[in-house]
Amino acid sequence: MNFYDKLAATPLFQGLTSSDLIQIIGQTKFSFYKFASDKTIRNEGEPCRSMAFLLSGTARMVTYADDHGFSVEETVTAPCILQPERLFGLTQRYTRNFIAASSCAIMEIDKNDILRLTDEFVILRINLLNIISTLAQKADRPIWQHTPDNDEGRVLKFLRSRCTSPTGKKIIRIKMVRLAQETGIGRLAVSKALNKLQDSGCLEFSRGIITIKNQRSSYD
Known part of the structure; x- marks a missing residue:
């Protein structure tokens, strides 16, 4: 796709007319990176001073616990925006690492230009x-969901609540002891629950690594 088509496909610019997009392209500074x-x-902790768009390719998104005691890795595909909520609000820094999983094209728009565009175009706002x-x-939704009454359900709820999307491959790096602490069940119970979930095809696990395949049904 050409730049016009890629811009129109991004979530922020959907619904704008052709003339609107042409005007935006002519009046806005875009920065491009490969x-x-x-x-x-x-990087996690990096200031968010511009809105970054993944125009092509796929990236690995890695989120860490506050103490870096465990992490969750997910895959994001173009077109998407990298943490748009971090451009505003109390903490204007990225909270995740984004690493290219393939050749990626990134487009950036400065925060001041985003504010100007949202002022000029109601649809964009x-x-x-x-x-x-x-x-x-x-x-907000996960904290209000019912807590399962079995160990497998508790493990799945923990995994689900730490993921941003129900689809796509997930890699969770966490020690058995930490998973037991997070789920409130014993280490042996966690081990048994993981074995049951692996036998049923929900996930795979090895030492310190839990992998969920690219299937929504795996942990719904």
Whole structure:
């Protein structure tokens, strides 16, 4: 796709007319970067001063616990925006690492330009509000969900609540002792639950690594 088509496909610019997009392209400074596979796109703790769009390729998104005691790795595919909620609010820093899983094309728009565009184009402003509202609603929902009454369900709830999307491959790096602490069940019970979930095809696990395949049904 050419730049016009890629811009129109991104969540922020969907619904704008052709003339609107042409006007935006003519009046806005866009920065473009290429990242080879395994190169870091964004680091946890890095200031978020611009909105970064993944225009092509796939990236690994790694989220760490506050004490870095465990991590969750997910795959994000283009087109998408890298943590748009971090451009505003109390903490304007990235909370995840983004690493290119293939050759990636990144486009950046400065925060001041985003503010100007949302002021000039109502649809773009609504799109941004919808994106941030959706993220907030997804983050709020897990804490109110019913706690399962069996060990396998508790393990699955822990895994599900730490993922941003129900689809795609997930890699959780966590020690058995830490998983037992997080789920509130004993280490032996965690081991048995993981074995049952592996036997049923929900996940695979080895020493300190839990892998969920690219199937929504695996942990729904």
